[in-house]
Amino acid sequence: MYLNPSARSWTAPAATSDGDPRAVHRELPGFAPTPLIEVPDLAKELGVRRLLVKDEHLRAGLPSFKILGAAWAIFKGLGGTTSLKDLKVDPETTLVSATAGNHGRAVAYMAKLLNLKAHIFIPAGTAPARIEAIRGEGAKVDVVDGDYQQAVERATQRASENPKALLAADVGDSMTPIWATQGYRTILHEIDEQLTEAPDLVVVPVGAGAFASAVVQHYRSDGARPKILTVEPDSAACLLKSLQAGEPVNVPGPHPSKMAGLNAGDVDTHAWPYLKNGVDAAVTVTDEETDEAMRDLADKDIVAGECGAASLAGVRAFREHLTKDSIVVLISTEGVHGISR
Structure with missing residues (x-):
């Protein structure tokens, strides 16, 4: 203690x-x-x-509770000012994030809601039910042979390689x-x-x-x-x-x-x-x-x-x-x- x-x-x-x-x-x-x-x-x-x-x-x-953070971070990251329905986004945008389960599912859900793509990195050893729940929202999921921090690093790298990606992280050095x-x-x-x-x-x-x-x-x-x-x-x-x-x-x-x-x-x-x-x-x-x-x-x-x-x-x-x-x-x-x- x-x-x-x-x-x-x-x-x-x-x-x-x-x-x-x-x-x-x-x-x-x-x-x-x-x-x-x-x-x-x-x-x-x-x-x-x-x-x-x-x-x-x-x-x-x-x-x-993770949808609360994901929704606001994605809204702001996509340039939102007033409301979700007024967002003007490129449908080729990909939301990229690391997760232990709940945050990634929330990001994937927001991608589906906004008709965007989602690419989620998740540590090996995560319960299969969590992984399948994210895939069930329509996201691409990569299982990382490592811990959560390594999943964060992979997601950050992937987002940097894609000019149409938004790193929708809830940890790290970005604004999200x-x-x-x-x-x-x-x-x-x-x-x-x-x-x-x-x-x-x-x-x-x-x-x-x-x-x-x-x-x-x-x-x-x-x-x-x-x-x-x-x-x-x-x-x-x-x-x-x-x-x-x-x-x-x-x-x-x-x-x-x-x-x-x-x-x-x-x-x-x-x-x-x-x-x-x-x-x-x-x-x-x-x-x-x-x-x-x-x-x-x-x-x-x-x-x-x-x-x-x-x-x-x-x-x-x-x-x-x-x-x-x-x-x-x-x-x-x-x-x-x-x-x-």
Whole structure:
């Protein structure tokens, strides 16, 4: 476990205004705010006043929150200014990205929605269901003999070779990770609207850290300043090790966790300054702990995949830091693959 007692007093730099991602999100077929579900039994187990789960198992027809970042990043990358329907794009454009599953599927879905092509690079060892889900959206998929970082490198190279390609990444040095992070804040605006009082703790699963940096940017500006707890697989704890070292640390693969979307060996360069300064605590969890959390959430009629259930496993590891007055929000970032629209 890592603790940063000064995180709540840090103020994130003011975000640049690139428009309102929520306006574009509302144009997505089937878009609606996802539920914030109160779970009194889990609150009782942890000895807190309230525990709520932000359930992202079905977001605009896809089984994770990733469509929020992908849609806004692609919209901005294609020169969008007002709405999706007003985009003027070359139908020969190819959206290129690396993924551990959910982001690639979201990119492929956006390509299909906009009548574009998609080329997705995915690490070897990714569950076949994730790969087939991306192909099912009409994308070309290359399985990379390596880890997520190597998939990112392959995607970046491929995009550089194609003058009609847009690198629709959510990590790396391009602008699209910044735009993706802006898109993820729709989740946090919804929590603000759905929760009648400010949370004391927000728990977020972490891979390379783009979404977690959105959480930090949101809660380290004006308004509520809850503690932020990040959760990673014990076999891919790049953020925890980086926080402990005070600088980005690579965790070499292979990363075998079933929490596929969290299997990252490096913290994203855009995300790192926010995470270093604004995260209060970081923990790691095992596959066995997330399996148990999945079952317990399913018992409460909440559909959560391994990455989504990591939030519950993580707050259980953090329970000694909770109080009887705590209001805890768990962000469950994905559903079970094979269960979608």
